[in-house]
Amino acid sequence: MPSNLIANLNERQLEAVITTEGPVLILAGAGSGKTRVITIRTAYLIAEKNVRPHNILAVTFTNKAADEMRERIFKLLTNVKISSNPLISTFHSFCARILRREIEELHEGYTKDFAIYDSDDSLRLIKNIMKQINIDEKTLSAKFVQSVISGAKNRGVSVADHLLEYVKTDKLNLILRIVDAYQNHLRKANALDFDDLILKTVQLFKNNDLVRAKYNELFKYIMVDEYQDTNPLQFALIRQLTEKHQNICVVGDDNQSIYAFRYADIRNILDFEKHFPSAKIIKLEQNYRSTQTILEIAEEVIKHNQERKEKTLWTLNPKGDKAFYFNARDEEDEARFVASRIKEILRENPQERIAVLYRTNAQSRLFEEALRKESIKYRIVGALSFYQRAEIKDITSYLKLILNPLDDVSLERVINNPPRGIGDKTLEEIRQAANANSVSLWETILLITEEKIPISSKSKKTLETLRNFRKLIESLKIKAKELKTSENPVSDLLITILRETGYEKMLIDSADPQDEARLENLNELINAAFSYDDREDGLREFIDHAALTSTSDNFDELEKVTLMTVHSAKGLEFSTVFLVGMEEGIFPHIRSVYSDKLIEEERRLCYVAITRAKKHLYITHARQRRHFREIYANEPSTFLKEMPAALLEDISEINSWLSTIQSQKDDTCDRRMNVQTYDSLDAILEFFKQKKSSLAFQDDKTNSETKQDFANSRHQTINLPANNQLESNPTANQFFPGDYVIHKKYGKGLVLRREGTGDATKLTINFPGYGQKKIIVKYADLKKA
DNA sequence: CCTGGTGGCTCTTAT
């Protein structure tokens, strides 16, 4: 029916949409309509090609992207009668869905009731195991072990091979031991971690021709968005699923590959052509999203990557405004500016979609506060997601335990929460007994309370508390069964848990003001549960949803302002984008600064950030910033330096970095400034090292005088000094971290650190081209830049 | 033996 479906496509896009049979690889830059092509292609298959919707699978990278695509597809199909729905899902949700049906075919002892362990759960399990076999976290961090496990699984190799090929370590055997225990534990607990969801599906398809054939037949048409961010394991899954029909269409942009840390491998693009030699390759080159200026800035930045395929991207959109550049005094000033600007923008156009994008979730807090202060409603998409909050996980852990008593991690989480007198010692004893008898914690508790296993010494009281706990869980199980046929099986069960466990009472009685917010969150959890009440296997689905979804189900979708990391912004677009914290060490992140490979990934991330903007782009950085408990100055981001200054409009309220650069266009020292990025990076790393030692210094209680000095100098970086000595010495008073200064010999430099008082005031200054120098203000003839 | 408070330590990105 809708010929208008394909009316607004350019030639190449059209080709991509109507090439429905066989493998297709679409490679294209940001905003060229890749997602749109997939969306329309899906609708086209259904409306024009009479493909039955449930024969279509579209894989996206995040749940959010899946929701958005689903919505768009349905919008395109409003006038089409459909008998079923296409499956639009993330890899993880898709695999969870398959395994819920088929996992028993794997014959590894897993049952359909398997639990899903999120990263937190799996980390906890690793920590427990390490404690059990007496490994100090200082020798080997649990996080590291977790990443090794994940790496091996996602790359589709054994842990040993992964370690040999990929990671430097002398603890191979130790790690192997932990991994072994970890997998064993998961199997016994009937639990899968995130990576297992995909891995087990791949194994199932590999070993079982029948099951594989069944899903090949079911998903005749498969599409994958953000293909550049798939990893080898996911590619294996794609190969298996497309074995028969080969109707696979993937879209991606190598410049937007930003998930290497999840073992995404850009080689998947090359391997796609290898595995599907008949693949039709389509390139889209027209950008429909952004203004020329925004595109130019993005291109200019990404050009600095060595590892990059040349790509054309052009637009017919107008030139548009320059990007606004704001150098803030400090991080609060930055947030204040962003909030007040947003207020102005919304006053003029209340419908404007605005995003504040940052590198790490930790940066969100200040912007939230500033927006609240201006009474601007916002929506936050975060990793510290709703379902990962402590109170939510506590309650969902009860749910999980009820459904799967073998789930040790969940049991450990709830057994003394709220506190009921089962402490570390008792728990440890239960663990030991469980280990000795090779059964789960829950089974051990059953045995202990039936006095089939003894519990040490004065166990009268302990035994009683354990019996009570057992009774509690058993009564909740019965309740769950009773409710199953009632009107609200999920939400009522939650309410029961909150009441019966005493969790709600604990929060109500609490003096901690934060607990009120926790109660509210729990209310929201119940709200979310309502929508699962009338589903077939609602409780199960609700728990899977909680495990696999990071965004809360807040209904403030309609809010115009969104706060999120650049990673979560991938694939989205906004009229106005604020790209904040553009400082070396933040964006690019300090951990990426050492390696070219990582820097290039950060640069791609920056490219993603810039290209989210349709019309307006704001770029901000702060002169100084409080990080741990200290204040220090950051160099502007390498990426900021790579942007063409002519396309930035400086709206700073202070003498900004950009203005200093521009006013010194013909100064020799300035030219160095642009080239010597890595030199100054070294200096900053050096600075961090020194900062560490000065902190140690501070702890030296014997030297109280120096300590005092140090405290003063720290204070002075914030406000003007309340110190007589300084006031009598106007020269020393002039320079603070974040200031640019001119030195006779070294030229322009950035003050990183200030110590000492009065005549003894010393500054640590980074001079591009010369590195970091310690200078006594009194003797150096410094000028403000 | 349990609990709650304190202080030190370490900060990415996400399913």
Added chain:
DNA sequence: AGCCACCAGG
């Protein structure tokens, strides 16, 4: 800011 280890008090 959160997670852990440690300690005093019950």
